[in-house]
Amino acid sequence: MHVGAVHAPDPEMALILAKEQFARRGRCVSLWVVPAEAIYASRAEEAEELFASALEKEYREPRGFRVAERVRRWMERHGQSLPEAE
């Protein structure tokens, strides 16, 4: 997870400075530093278009399924009730 950036003359110093700056509270298990110009990122103005399709795919999410409702209707039709209710 990207946490920020540091200025450094080389990767070794970058790692040391990154540890001082971002791992002060000791929850870190791994730290990466990479020259900023080596990163290619999606552009802000493309984001909507690039990521939009994901929002319509409800089947990727647990909430995209309405199973409890089907069970309830079946139980009503067949006169079944929950054991606790008897």
Next chain:
Amino acid sequence: MLTYRIHGHTVPVPEQAPPPQEGPEYEARLAEFEARIARGEKIEPTDWMPEEYRRQLIRMISQHAHSEIVGMLPEGKWIPHAPTLRRKLILIAKVQDEGGHGQLLYRAAETLGITREEMVEALLAGKAKYSVVFNYPTPTWADVAAIGLLIDGAAVVNQLMLAQGSYGPYARAMKRICYEESFHIKQGYDAFVALATGTPAQRQMIQEAVNRWWYPALMLFGPPDRDSVHTPTLLRWRIKTKTNDELRQEFVDQYAPMVLRLGLTIPDPNLRYDPETGHWRFSEPDWDEFWRVIKGDGPCNAERMAARRRAHEEGRWVREALAAKAVQRINGGGDGRYAVAGL
């Protein structure tokens, strides 16, 4: 100013002929920009923004960064003199955090096209401002406790609001800072209560510190709304989401009871709870003093700036040694920036 690169893209630099800040195309872009803000969207470094928005943010964020760095001095002085080893460790951690916060904020300001060198130079030349509160002295250990409660408390009230701001990098930096500030207040309150519930001499010491730091805490929120020239613009573009006076009231409502319930007094004869409004009524600080201190005529302004200049000069050999040590550079030359990812 340099052409500034973010993640492989080039951000146009303001000083190199910014687009005209008027005309139909500007108006159209401005309307879209303000609509995005009204929808609660964050503005990112590569988004279009009015030059005034960029300028206000550079001013605000760099001054905030300077405040964190200068703020290390009044408390840093007490590290060698802390009353116990535990207090010393806590204070070292706090002051280290403040340095880190300054770094985070300089980083956020850089995304708007200003360099670290320019910001530091402006501070050392006395051109840039920093929070007025750090121009006051810390004559006793109790001042450290009072600062930890009242000044960090005021800072958090301000910063929680700023974390809701429209500029992405600043809002995100504020969230990170607020998380660490919660430790600062807790340790401050702990030290404060230790003195307030201690011997008569300790109680007197913390009472005198409260007398010194109450009004500076109120000043932290800046000039009253009626005198704040920047506030309307900052509110319009959600750089701020509450006014100075609103925040000042929030602070008094939260912190006055905390001091009073320990049987201490606050140096304000007009301070009282108003059951009709649910708020505490209080006296404003001396605004003449505020403007004098901000303009450089406070008790410690000269000392703070001298300390910063000395640190900058005495640290020169470190900067030069690091540059000489550079063992590896990306082909084509980088600007020495490394993105950090951690888990």
